[in-house]
Amino acid sequence: TVEQSIVDTDGAVVRFTSSSLPGTRLLLKQAGPGSEVSNNQFFGIGMPVVMLNGLSAIDLTSDSSGNRFGAGPSENAVTLSGGYNGDDEWSAPRLVVHLGSLSVGKNAELTIKNGVTVKRSCASKGDRSFMVLGKLSVSNANLTYAGDDSVGGDTNGEGGLCGLPLDREQTWAIYLRGGSLVLEDSLVRHGEFHGDAPSITVTGSDIQQTTIHP
Numbered sequence: 715t716v717e718q719s720i721v722d723t724d725g726a727v728v729r730f731t732s733s734s735l736p737g738t739r740l741l742l743k744q745a746g747p748g749s750e751v752s753n754n755q756f757f758g759i760g761m762p763v764v765m766l767n768g769l770s771a772i773d774l775t776s777d778s779s780g781n782r783f784g785a786g787p788s789e790n791a792v793t794l795s796g797g798y799n800g801d802d803e804w805s806a807p808r809l810v811v812h813l814g815s816l817s818v819g820k821n822a823e824l825t826i827k828n829g830v831t832v833k834r835s836c837a838s839k840g841d842r843s844f845m846v847l848g849k850l851s852v853s854n855a856n857l858t859y860a861g862d863d864s865v866g867g868d869t870n871g872e873g874g875l876c877g878l879p880l881d882r883e884q885t886w887a888i889y890l891r892g893g894s895l896v897l898e899d900s901l902v903r904h905g906e907f908h909g910d911a912p913s914i915t916v917t918g919s920d921i922q923q924t925t926i927h928p
Contacts, residue, residue, distance in 0.1 A: 718758075728772070730754055738762065745771045757784030760791065760871055761812070767796035770822075775811065776803040777828055783809065787867025793835075798822045798848075804830045804855075810866040813886075815843045818893065822848040831856040831866035834886030844886070846893035846909075853896075858903040859886060865901065890914075890928060897921075 718737035721728075727746040737758040740751070742765045751774045756762035762783065765774060773779045775792065783790040783806070795814030799821070804811055805828035812833050818824045824846075826832060832855065834844075856865045863869075888895070890909035899918040907914070908927040916926075 743767060747771055753780035755782050757789055760788030761793055763792040765794050769794060769796045770798050770800040770802055775806050775809055777805040781806055787869045788871055791869035798824055810869045812860060817845040818848045818850060820847040825851045826855045827853040829854060833858055833860045835860050844888045845891055846888060847891050849894045851896045852900045853898040854900060856901045857905055862903060
């Protein structure tokens with residue numbers, strides 16, 4: 715058990731397995747190859763994991779990782795920024811992912827499914843780029859903005875302060891730079907998809923106040 719602590723690493727090989735982490739936050743920067751975060755219980759603190767860069771080094775957010783998060787909305791939220799050069803999956807039950815800048819490499823695929831909610835942060839525009847050079851697959855998931863508490867709850871602890879996007883500068887965008895997009899049975903709010911995608915497939919989804927311009 716690691717209780718009411720902060721684990722702040724930069725470039726280290728990190729292994730947290732089968733641990734109870736009440737009130738503990740992991741700040742993982744440039745996690746080294748061989749790192750593992752699996753079968754842990756995170757609870758008692760909002761945003762228990764912040765992971766920057768080195769994303770593909772850790773299977774943190776898939777259902778198969780065995781990681782489970784607390785009952786409160788902010789306890790279920792993690793912050794992810796960086797780049798994927800391999801395949802990854804966000805599917806841990808009730809998970810909410812707050813994004814900084816993110817890129818999916820040319821030969822990589824990011825799959826978001828199993829009811830996961832992805833929220834664009836309230837940060838400045840320069841901190842919110844989402845670049846897809848490979849493939850983005852979204853199935854039975856939600857893509858929205860951090861001020862939208864109707865899905866996933868108030869995960870940033872700001873209530874409605876993040877506000878409703880009013881114009882293009884406040885929406886969050888996915889840039890499809892040669893990458894493909896699959897949206898299936900999902901919710902998208904106040905988003906913008908644009909670029910030069912060779913393929914966009916949308917089926918059974920609810921898309922609200924969103925621009926799709928491949």
